[in-house]
Amino acid sequence: MSGSLTFRDGSWVISDLPGHVSLRFKQVFTGIASGTVPPFTLRDTPDRARDLDWFMSRYPLRMSPETAARLRASVADYQEGQDRVARLLSGDHVPPDAVGIRAPERADPHQVRAAALLRETGRLLLLDDVGLGK
Structure with missing residues (x-):
């Protein structure tokens, strides 16, 4: 595991990242200043949850079952939003x-x-x- 992820007060808290993972994290999540060190806090939004989920496919993070459930729910919200937009943009939807x-x-x-x-x-x-x- 490359660190840990927790959900607290409407935000994702990422901690215990090794140096090389921390550097990559700041490249992906550009709102984090380059000179900062973990723990990093990211406000929860569906697109941010999807990005965290993608990041964790390369750098797995430890998390509680409750945090994992919250992440899955936020990623599902993201996908549902993308599906609604795709339906609106399709020529068939009126x-x-x-x-x-x-x-x-x-x-x-x-x-x-x-x-x-x-x-x-x-x-x-x-x-x-x-x-x-x-």
């Missing part, structure tokens, strides 16, 4: 009408899809050809 469009105006299908994607992810970079309407 989301319900966009909220906030007042009659008699009507949103085009690409506008409805963009609004649904924004609601799902909380962020969106939107580009279009001139004249299509964002």
